[in-house]
Amino acid sequence: MSKDFLRISPAFEDIMPAEYRELVASGPYGKGYGISDLGSHKELLEEHPLCAGCGLALSLRLTLSVLPAPEDTVIVGSTGCSALAFPQVALHNIHSLFGNQNAVAAGLKRALKLRFPDKHKDVVVVAGDGATADIGLDMVMQSWFRGELITTIMLDNEAYANTGGQESGMSPKGAVLNMAPKGKKFQKINMPELAREAGCVYVAAVSPANPKRLGKAIRRAILVAREVGPTYVQIFAPCPTNFKFKPQETIKRIKEREKDGTYLTREYISQEAQEYLAAMEGGNKDE
């Protein structure tokens, strides 16, 4: 992939900010970097205002580090904690209205296809659990029913964190939060199963506790969405601020939840997606 369009015009080189020059010189555009390359290059997200120990921030960093083609990727986000980080990300990003992200992404993807019929333009939705499973559920599911060629990534911190910690459909049953003082009364929504039933050809539930696995799932989801069908990745990203645990214990928390069976890593690949991936991943050294 050419990164010619990123090159700074020689006349402007001295006035471009150092950060930008560094990004062009050693950013991930056109390089096909993976998780193991972290630390060797300028990342797309280096500073952000999210809380210390935020599982969402870590997941976002990992996600951005494995995009198959960052130079040809548009992220569609929504309101929530992730919307605080996206202004710092060196990618196209649309902060759409709360819950509308999959509808915006569908229109965007179709228009990109009209304008660039021979190119892959990856449209990746990155939104929180409230935006995906509550207020935006209808638009998320309708985009899957219609088979839109987009990737939906949910950063699941199991609460409305940005408004100060209220329950979401993804909060575990019994979780005590600000609008659930006696504990949430219904089960965590089984979004991976819903995604599968609604037509997603690739579905994964991962966490930053296993970065390689997370990276593989994101990459697969984006590749499959180029040609086969809609894909969904759910990233478990616990929130130390609202669930009141120590910032350094985020990964420990994930492992505990894995152990007691309330968080499960899983992957579903449809037959068609499997064949597509086999062809794509044949010569990929990163896998």
Place this chain on the structure above:
Amino acid sequence: MTKRKKLMQGNEACVSGALYAGLNFFAGYPITPSTEIAETLAKRLPAIGGNFIQMEDEISSIAACIGASLAGAKAMTATSGPGFSLMQENIGYAIMTEIPCVVVNVQRLGPSTGGPTAPAQGDVMQARWGTHGDHEMVVLTPAGVEEVFTLTVEAFNISEALRTPVILLMDEVIAHMREGASVPERGELLVVARKEPKEPPAEYLPFKPQEDLVPVPAALGTGYRYHVTGLYHDETGFPTGNPEKIDGLIRRLKHKIILNKDKFSFFEEHLTDDAELVLISYGASARAARAAVNQARAEGIKAGLLRLITLWPFPSTAISRICANASAVITAEMNLGQIYAEVCRVLDSTQRSLSVTHVDGTLIQPQKIFAAIKEAAK
């Protein structure tokens, strides 16, 4: 006996006022700066046997309130600009089907996601005209924590009496501010109960207006069976295509509010008797305007303040009466002149009408309004 004042937040006062008025159902969705209303009710409502539900978005929140109100509950939801936009279709439905409910909109800086924690009064026209079609709206706007309490009670009373949704339009400052507020004792404020039909079900017409133009639709489940629809309907509740009946309904829905508006046209005057310069303001802006008026008086400028409490129906009569002898009228608000334009419509065309606008996401300061007063007094 002197009354004890309690330190309260505006949003908390709204909750206490709603419970005083008999609220027993709340459905909502988290949104700054209104979230404390839902959070507080999540604790307090179940404790008194009411029902609290967090919904998946604002459309479903108001829809759940409409359902609950149809069963006779006193229902409320609370939100801010983006959520208020989502509620508009259902607000129209509640107007058309004459279902009482209270919608609290704690304004933040818009449009769009705007500034979630930034004070603004930009939803004044949206509160009036946000839903489609010809209709009247009742919109009340408090300027202090104690008033949040009493106006919440009023909002329920008007909603029940006129069978129409009522908007309590707060701003971020009033909602998040804490100040001393005396809480009325039980019985001190009037609480209007839902009317029940007197005739037996066989003779009952759910949408037949009474003398005050308001019908008495029975609570569902009480033995009175009827149809509820947002389509044009006749007195039975069933849809109609009869032009005469359509015309009759749209006019009655408007006139029932106009006919009764003097009962809830609230405003407050401060030093207006001899005022040569009249300030018009409301909500948090009115607090700054009051300080500016006092400063002007200290410097010998005859200024006065007319604080609007009922924004809609627009208090035209009060404004033209109070401003009749003013050499200039200054409207100060945290938007780009939404009420100013209405004031101009009401004033004598020869009268000077000035506008102080403020939309930078901060609270309007008295100095800014005082500067406008000084300029006008020159």
